[in-house]
Amino acid sequence: MNSQAASAVAVVGGGIAGLCAALDLAVGGCAVTLFERGPRPGGKLRQCDDDTGRPIDAGPTVLTLRGIFSDLFRDAGSDLAEQLELRPLEVLARHAWSPGERLDLHADIGASAAAIGEFAGRREAAGYLRFCADARRAFETLDANFMRAERPSLGSLVARAGWGGLADLWRLRSFTSLWTALGDYFHDPRLRQLFGRYATYCGSSPFGAPATLMLVAHAEQAGVWRIPGGMQSLAGALATLLRSRGATVRLGTEVAQVHLRRGRVDALELAGGERVPVGAVIMACDSAALAGGLFGAEAARAVRPIGLAERSLSAMTWTGSVASSGMPLEHHNVFFSGDYRAEFRALCGARALAHDPTVYVCAQDRGPGCEPAAGRAERILCLVNAPPDGDRHEYHPGEIQQCLTRTLATLERCGLRLHAPQRLQPTTPQDFNRLFPGSGGALYGRATHGWRAAFRRPGPRTSVAGLYLAGGSTHPGPGLPMAALSGRNAARCLLQDRDSMRR
Secondary structure (H helix, E strand, O other): OOHHHHHEEEEEOOEHHHHHHHHHHHHOOOEEEEEEOOOOOEOOOOEEEOOOOOEEEOOOOOEOOHHHHHHHHHHOOOOHHHHOOOEEOOEEEEEEEEOOEEEEEEOOHHHHHHHHHHHHOHHHHHHHHHHHHHHHHHHHHHHHHHHOOOOOOHHHHHHHHHHHHHHHHHHOOOOOEHHHHHOOOOOOHHHHHHHHHHHHHHOOOOOOOEHHHHHHHHHHHOOOEEOOOOOHHHHHHHHHHHHHOOOEEEEOOOEEEEEEEOOEEEEEEEOOOOEEEOOEEEEOOOHHHHHOOOOOHHHHOOOOOOOHHHEOOEEEEEEEEEOEEEOOOOOEEEEOOOOHHHHHHHHHHHOOOOOOOOEEEEEOOOEOOEOOOOOOOEEEEEEEEEOOOOOOOOOOHHHHHHHHHHHHHHHHHOOEEEOOHHHOEEEOHHHHHHHOOOOOOOOOOEOOOOOOHHHOOOOOEOOOEOEEEOOOOOOOOOOHHHHHHHHHHHHHHHHHHHHHHHO
């Protein structure tokens, strides 16, 4: 390989992790090319069109920890606020159990405590304030020492956080399940259900996920942001900045194989047969695709496969423009199952769709100062959790319709009616497996069940020289901010290794 090819770096996957990794590499002086098999960047940050052609967010809908992206743009010589319009949400989410049981969580903790007090009593409001303080303590302990670390172990966590930090985590019952720990703060089962939902942010069950996931509450309290142009605008802004820093972005280009030479990354082979010599590559895709041999047998040994029982949840979603009546919607809305334990028994035990699902609804056109006229169709994303069996189960039309019927029943039991639901277009775990090959439809990589699970995610470095990992299935895990950190971690490791080899 000539010196020019040896200095070339590729990033495979144009999701948030891949875009962030490629941007840092370009800023670091690398000749970097990003390959994305889809027609536009974004990965899971995708959009579907309604029957009039309007785009609807059909992937992640929540932007938190804005500072991570502000730092990324600043380090690339730009300004996030100048490149992308972000509007803070005053109401983080609206929650409903029945027409008479509704609770809004606010960006202001005091306002949320007052709302909880009115909803469930003063004792529960006091428990909420204690929960917020402990969620902040968990976040502050784990932010630098775990989430931003390359690939932490329990030993390295103790070394970085100190015994005092570990004692804090122990006091917070971080080594028990989230559901159990929530009993220390809330006696009202509805509130345990509400805050237990944070486990689903990483595709896990609140009955199996560790209590450390309470830190998600602090991340949301630090601000939840709406992007008026749609969430994919973030991917577009990153791609534009990436090109301006000299990187090449090849959309609609599928990588078929990673070739090694003498145990080191040597070239990429594209689906059309083109061979691209590279000195290093960041695989910003689901690690299960690599482990499953979808990029060749040689590269498959770089990461351990994930068993079916270890997969995170998938989802069944519907998108479209429909009118609603009954409960007024906020931007983010959650309608809870009548039996949470039975729901997750079905999803994680029987690996089946729940009979009484919890439903998330994103009303994309809603937010501060934005409210569609009564009876007017608005863009909607409906989501229920589903088993990650998209590579082994075919979802036939009758099963999809039955799931939609149950979803609509949950909404109507909670006071919301969607009109003309036949206009909604479904996406099944089988579809997610086609969109993200090798995943089985699992949307978050490995499930975070048990406190050890977070240490089992692969880090950026692999056993193959010149091959690095990034994405939601890689440490520190799923979600836009975490995926961004994983991309930056991978780029930092690659740059460090390159400089070390030069020396």
